[in-house]
Amino acid sequence: xxxxxxxxxxxxxxxxxxxxxxxxxxxxxxxxxxxxxxxxxxxxxxxxxxxxxxxxxxxxxxxxxxxxxxxxxxxxxxxxxxxxxxxxxxxxxxxxxxxxxxxxxxxxxxxxxxxxxxxxxxxxxxxxxxxxxxxxxxxxxxxx
Numbered sequence: 001x002x003x004x005x006x007x008x009x010x011x012x013x014x015x016x017x018x019x020x021x022x023x024x025x026x027x028x029x030x031x032x033x034x035x036x037x038x039x040x041x042x043x044x045x046x047x048x049x050x051x052x053x054x055x056x057x058x059x060x061x062x063x064x065x066x067x068x069x070x071x072x073x074x075x076x077x078x079x080x081x082x083x084x085x086x087x088x089x090x091x092x093x094x095x096x097x098x099x100x101x102x103x104x105x106x107x108x109x110x111x112x113x114x115x116x117x118x119x120x121x122x123x124x125x126x127x128x129x130x131x132x133x134x135x136x137x138x139x140x141x142x143x144x
Contacts, residue, residue: 038127
């Protein structure tokens, strides 16, 4: 992955360009940690050679995994970076387009870029903190 800082006046805007074969979630998490992101949002378009999506099942308090083992277009990818303890935490949703025009979506758990993924990330000067929600067991944003 390559990136470029586009703006750094009150906040920062980055363009992150993933190359074919880059693992998206691991690379985004590494970027967030290295740049000490505490409250950011991002959008992306591009394509994946494969992905794993998740749908949160409240009965088991875990994600039902949805494998996508085919080339797909990234029609919409949106997410945020917050703090969970002292670590940067990603929360990413995606809608993928299949070759027949059908769409599939959910939480993005993992993906491999192919041939590219173009991400625009906006860093906020503040921070957002996640804490475990007792009812769901999920790390949800807590605003005090």
